[in-house]
Amino acid sequence: MSSPMEPARITGVILAGGRGQRMGGVDKGLVDFRGRPLAAWAVERFGPQVDELLINANRNARRYAAFGPPVFGDDLEDFPGPLAGLHAALGHAAHPLVATVPCDSPLLPLDLVARLLAGLREHDAEVAVARALGRGQPVFCLCRRELRASLGAYLAGGGRAMERWFAAQRVAWVDFDDCAEGFHNLNTAAELDEAARAG
Numbered sequence: 001m002s003s004p005m006e007p008a009r010i011t012g013v014i015l016a017g018g019r020g021q022r023m024g025g026v027d028k029g030l031v032d033f034r035g036r037p038l039a040a041w042a043v044e045r046f047g048p049q050v051d052e053l054l055i056n057a058n059r060n061a062r063r064y065a066a067f068g069p070p071v072f073g074d075d076l077e078d079f080p081g082p083l084a085g086l087h088a089a090l091g092h093a094a095h096p097l098v099a100t101v102p103c104d105s106p107l108l109p110l111d112l113v114a115r116l117l118a119g120l121r122e123h124d125a126e127v128a129v130a131r132a133l134g135r136g137q138p139v140f141c142l143c144r145r146e147l148r149a150s151l152g153a154y155l156a157g158g159g160r161a162m163e164r165w166f167a168a169q170r171v172a173w174v175d176f177d178d179c180a181e182g183f184h185n186l187n188t189a190a191e192l193d194e195a196a197r198a199g
């Protein structure tokens with residue numbers, strides 16, 4: 001385990017492997033938001049916070065590759081949810097800590113990873129997870145790579161719920177009440193339109 005004095009080495013993963021069903025089955029990361037694809041917003045805001053950036057996508061791998069970072073899909077088929085992306089990410093990461101963000105929160109906090117890291121260290125936790133105004137934001141997490149075996153077992157047993165898996169680890173919840181709007185995520189075409197017009 002790293003001491004508080006050591007610089008952390010962190011792999012960041014943009015989770016873009018979902019079905020986008022509430023948006024009509026579109027590949028959400030490729031959808032336009034204020035003139036650029038949603039994934040481009042994540043690359044721009046999250047990329048500078050990490051030492052290595054990867055994209056997890058299950059469709060359109062070539063289009064995602066055009067953003068620059070390496071692209072990988074889930075190990076499990078049939079879109080079992082974000083934990084499948086995290087599991088694959090823990091296998092692909094070059095660094096011992098893995099941070100995730102979803103592809104559909106284009107205004108994500110610019111100090112997300114620094115604050116998750118501080119929480120992880122403060123509580124000597126295995127995973128740090130964002131929370132805003134009392135509401136867990138499980139797809140924004142920082143996870144030790146050693147948890148891959150635990151996560152693999154949880155998924156193999158049929159587990160799919162992020163918060164339930166976190167609860168079985170040493171977890172630190174990190175509050176972002178001061179910038180809760182940064183976690184606003186876009187699930188439907190109406191939400192996308194409204195957020196795009198608000199800018």
Ligand SMILES: Nc1nc2c(ncn2[C@@H]2O[C@H](COP(=O)(O)OP(=O)(O)OP(=O)(O)O)[C@@H](O)[C@H]2O)c(=O)[nH]1
Nearest residue numbers: 016017018019020021022079080081082085102103
């Ligand atoms: N790798 C991977 N990521 C997923 C999967 N399902 C959801 N995600 C990602 O998890 C994040 C949160 O998921 P949702 O907001 O529900 O997105 P979604 O599943 O594409 O959308 P819906 O189908 O409408 O639920 C998004 O970044 C998704 O891309 C999956 O099966 N595999």
Ligand SMILES: [Mg+2]
Nearest residue numbers: 018019020081
């Ligand atoms: Mg979903």
